Amino acid sequence: MKRTFLTFFVITLIALFFNSCSTDVDLYAEYKHITVVYGLLDYKKDTNYVKINKAFLGPGNALDIALIADSCNYPGKLNAKIKEYRASAMGNNYQLIREFPLDTITIHNKEQGIFYAPDQKVYYTTEKVHSDTKEHKYRYALEIDRGDTILTSQTDVVGGNVYNITSSVLNFSTNTDLGYVNWIPFPNAVVYEVIVTFNWMEQKPGQDTVFRNMKWSLGTYSESDLNLDNGQLKLSYKTSNFYNALGATLGADTLDQRVDRFIGTYPLSITIAAGGLELYNFISVNGPSSSIVQTIPEYTNINGGYGVFSSRNMVEKKEVRMSSQSFTGLVARNWGFRQGK
Numbered sequence: 001m002k003r004t005f006l007t008f009f010v011i012t013l014i015a016l017f018f019n020s021c022s023t024d025v026d027l028y029a030e031y032k033h034i035t036v037v038y039g040l041l042d043y044k045k046d047t048n049y050v051k052i053n054k055a056f057l058g059p060g061n062a063l064d065i066a067l068i069a070d071s072c073n074y075p076g077k078l079n080a081k082i083k084e085y086r087a088s089a090m091g092n093n094y095q096l097i098r099e100f101p102l103d104t105i106t107i108h109n110k111e112q113g114i115f116y117a118p119d120q121k122v123y124y125t126t127e128k129v130h131s132d133t134k135e136h137k138y139r140y141a142l143e144i145d146r147g148d149t150i151l152t153s154q155t156d157v158v159g160g161n162v163y164n165i166t167s168s169v170l171n172f173s174t175n176t177d178l179g180y181v182n183w184i185p186f187p188n189a190v191v192y193e194v195i196v197t198f199n200w201m202e203q204k205p206g207q208d209t210v211f212r213n214m215k216w217s218l219g220t221y222s223e224s225d226l227n228l229d230n231g232q233l234k235l236s237y238k239t240s241n242f243y244n245a246l247g248a249t250l251g252a253d254t255l256d257q258r259v260d261r262f263i264g265t266y267p268l269s270i271t272i273a274a275g276g277l278e279l280y281n282f283i284s285v286n287g288p289s290s291s292i293v294q295t296i297p298e299y300t301n302i303n304g305g306y307g308v309f310s311s312r313n314m315v316e317k318k319e320v321r322m323s324s325q326s327f328t329g330l331v332a333r334n335w336g337f338r339q340g341k
Contacts, residue, residue, distance in 0.1 A: 035151055035305035040279065040312045041140060043131040043157050050102060050123045050309070052078060052144060069116045077104045079145035080123055084130070087137045094139055100127040131159035131313075132187045142309050153302050153309035158274050160186030165270055165317040166232055170196065172242045173325035174332075179242075181235045181270060185223065186313060189274035191283070192226070194218040194235055197269045198246065200337065201262045214249045216242060222280060239326075243333070254335050261336045263327075268320035278310035 039050035053072045080102040085094035102123040110120045130138045137156075144151040164184045171179040181194055196216045203209040218237050227234040253259055275283075278301045285299035300306045322330075330337050 035144065035146060035302070037142070037144070037151065037153070037302045037305055037307035037309060039142065039307075039309045040275075041129050041155065041157055041310070042312055042314075043129045043159065044313065045129075047124055047126050048129060050080070050142065051120075052080060052123055055306075069119070069121075072116065073121050074146075078123075078147075081143050082125060082127075083141040083143065085139040085141065087139075089132070089135055089137055094137075100125055129157060131157045144305075146304075149304050151302055151304040155276055155278055155301075155310045156188040158186055158189045158276050158311040158313040160184075160189065160272075160274055160313050160315055162315055162317050164315060165272060167270060167317075167320065169321045169323055170268055170270075171323040171326055172239045172329065173323060174239065174329040175325060176239060178236045179239050181218065181237070182229075182232045183272060184232055185228075186272075186274040186315075188276055188311065189313070190223050190277050191220065191275040191280040192223070192233070192235075193220040193273040195271040195273075196237075196242075197271065198242075199263070199267050199269070201264075203260045203262075204256075205258045214246055216245045243329075247335075250335060254333075257334065257336065259336045260338070262338060262340055263322070263330075264340060265321065266319040267322055269316055269318045270320055271314065271316045273314045274312065276311040278308055279312060282308040282310070 034055035036053050036055060037050065039048070041048050052074065054074055081099050082102065083099040084097045086097045087094040102125050104121055105124055107120050107122060108118050110118050112118070129140065130136075132138060139154060139156055141152065141154040164186055166182045166184060167180070170181070181196070186192075194217070196218060197213055198216065199211070199213045201209050202212050218235060221235065223233065227236075247254055281299050281301070298306070299308075301308060301310070327339070
């Protein structure tokens with residue numbers, strides 16, 4: 001009977017899914033116990049989660065097996081914990097400060113997909129996770145006792161807050177080709193995704209006024225891909241792309257001159273999602289590739305298993321203005337936009 005091996009692991013960041021494969025498969029190889037881990041610490045969250053699953057081997061269709069919870073979950077609860085280490089801001093002599101166990105909980109809102117849903121068993125902690133301060137640096141180690149071996153990993157914590165985003169006005173003027181988003185680098189972050197949200201109120205004939213918005217992604221970049229100017233990272237964007245995205249969002253409504261659209265004093269917000277080194281490495285190695293080489297490299301920072309244990313942070317600056325030249329250009333498009341109501 002045909003036997004199929006499928007490694008259970010799905011990572012979502014910025015809505016990306018990664019798969020790795022190899023042509024070197026031995027259908028008759030001895031079973032190997034493989035643990036797959038996914039955990040991203042966020043110092044601003046009250047609860048941090050870690051997914052701990054197992055690869056499975058079974059007869060028949062792998063997609064059918066993936067829908068069975070017991071094929072992916074370890075029975076009961078593994079002995080898993082996180083250790084917190086601290087050092088002075090100027091040193092590297094990390095000392096163990098505390099450790100706390102990871103408990104299990106079942107979530108009930110996983111969307112339907114390849115793997116079993118809507119219930120999912122995850123490990124979690126409500127203990128406070130710290131980012132670096134002026135006085136101290138922090139590092140967190142993950143330990144999972146599987147019974148026959150202990151898996152380990154470690155990560156620093158990505159810091160940063162709303163004050164790291166220094167842009168308070170964005171320019172979409174038709175008189176210039178480029179605009180910029182500026183921010184102070186987040187501690188321990190090496191990869192950034194930047195999203196600009198445009199908000200407005202809209203009223204169609206005979207209908208109530210409704211709130212609408214458009215989320216415009218400026219892309220994901222490593223810190224080395226960005227310009228550093230006077231201690232700030234600087235990301236450029238094409239001003240025409242903003243109007244192209246807005247026109248696509250409005251669709252056929254751009255032709256309806258009866259639609260009234262109103263923007264406030266602060267119609268924009270900037271969201272920056274930052275990730276740690278391990279997450280960046282995982283995305284870089286496991287992301288889609290156009291290579292014709294059959295051997296695909298693997299990245300994991302889980303000693304004794306596969307996956308990633310890293311950190312992330314998402315910061316949103318809500319009160320961002322549009323330049324006066326941009327507003328003039330927006331009104332000139334005759335899409336019904338005007339100031340306030």
